Amino acid sequence: MKIQSSVLVHLGFGKYVRSDQVTAIIPIEEDRGPGRRTFVQLQGQTNPIVASRAEDTIVRDLVQEPREVTQARQQQEILQDLLVDLANVNSTVRRISRDEGSLDLDLLERRIRQVLEN
Numbered sequence: 001m002k003i004q005s006s007v008l009v010h011l012g013f014g015k016y017v018r019s020d021q022v023t024a025i026i027p028i029e030e031d032r033g034p035g036r037r038t039f040v041q042l043q044g045q046t047n048p049i050v051a052s053r054a055e056d057t058i059v060r061d062l063v064q065e066p067r068e069v070t071q072a073r074q075q076q077e078i079l080q081d082l083l084v085d086l087a088n089v090n091s092t093v094r095r096i097s098r099d100e101g102s103l104d105l106d107l108l109e110r111r112i113r114q115v116l117e118n
Contacts, residue, residue, distance in 0.1 A: 006018055006019070006020060007019040009022070009062055010053070011038075011049060011058065012037075012052030013052050015049060017040060019062050021043045022041070022043075024040075024041035025041075025058055025059060026039040026041070026048070028050070033088055034052070036052070037055070038051040038053060038054060038055045040058065076116060082112060083116070086112075089105055094106060
């Protein structure tokens, strides 16, 4: 894999960095959630940038893998992001959404996992 120089890489929410300035990509494990997926360390900066995109998608853009991303792959990435967000929904909100809104988040989560496993 070769990092392309002077290519802008999208980090989400309007943040872009030059690919050749990135020195580290670290998945956020604590306090991870919407808008907080990955730390991106840049050359010459002491504090990392918080990216809203997952580390594997940032790495793919850094190394400029072919842009022949199919609709199925894009859908899979969306489903993976949705699973991360669903994991942060507490049991009270799940119960209310199921009982009052006819939206079973547990069932939705199981169905997404089934789709991603295939």
